Amino acid sequence: KLHGNIAIDGPAGAGKSTAARLLAQKLGYLYIDSGAMYRALTWKALHQGIDLADERQLVALAEATTIRLENTAAGTVKVYCDNEEITAAIRQETVSHHVSTVARVPGVRRRLVELQRQMAASNRVVMDGRDIGTNVLPEAPYKFFLTASLEERARRRYQELIASGRPVDLETIKEEIRRRDAQDSQREVDPLQPAPDAVIIDTTNMKVEEVVAKLLELIQAHH
Ligand code: C5P
Secondary structure, three states, X not given: OOOOOEEEEOOOOOOHHHHHHHHHHHHOOEEEEHHHHHHHHHHXXXXXXXOOOOHHHHHHHXXXXXXXXXXXXXXXXXXXXXXXXXXXXXXXHHHHHHHHHHHOOHHHHHHHHHHHXXXXXXXXXXXXXXXXXXXXXXXXXXXXXXXXXXXXXXXXXXXXXXHOOOOOXXXXXXXXXXXXXXXXXXXXXXXXXXXXXXXXXXXXXXXXXXXXXXXXHHHHHHO
């Protein structure tokens, strides 16, 4: 039998969320998409016309905002901000473009990390993000860091967007991913990096089912 939370970190488009969601489903754990929380707050800040350079306003906003993630029976996640469902809205390009700017603010992180730890305290979770193994759940017995080449990550994101009917350009996506990863890796507080005890998996040449099988295998072997 398994016990303990599972932390999955990595750069944008490495396939973390799909793998984490499927893994959680298989194990009967709660899936927590921590990136969706930073996106929800970014969506609200943009919606309210808040100046994203104003850290104090962003922290005040974070403290006054209720963000809820709901795992549905179908295995998807619904995202609510102050009880308004914004699941689709947080995937907009403007949100993706600005989310790293909001996520670098220490007071914003403090608030969202507190919520993430609360969720993990009362449930067995698979949580994905950038600082889960290093900061949010440093005691998690299972830590993974998923990577893939920039080309492959851009290609995956491109295909997702095309499949959802949005006209996009592969080079533009590649640049956006490169920029966001640089911002996430270079910020001062809890930057994107593997925990010292994380297992690093390069998913460049793997299908998502293979990634999930690999994670399950490592979890079972480890315990
Ligand atoms: O996972 P996703 O790509 O949706 O995350 C969006 C952004 O939220 C990241 O680029 C990063 O700036 C921020 N984030 C973070 N820490 C996390 C999860 C996400 O800073 N644990």
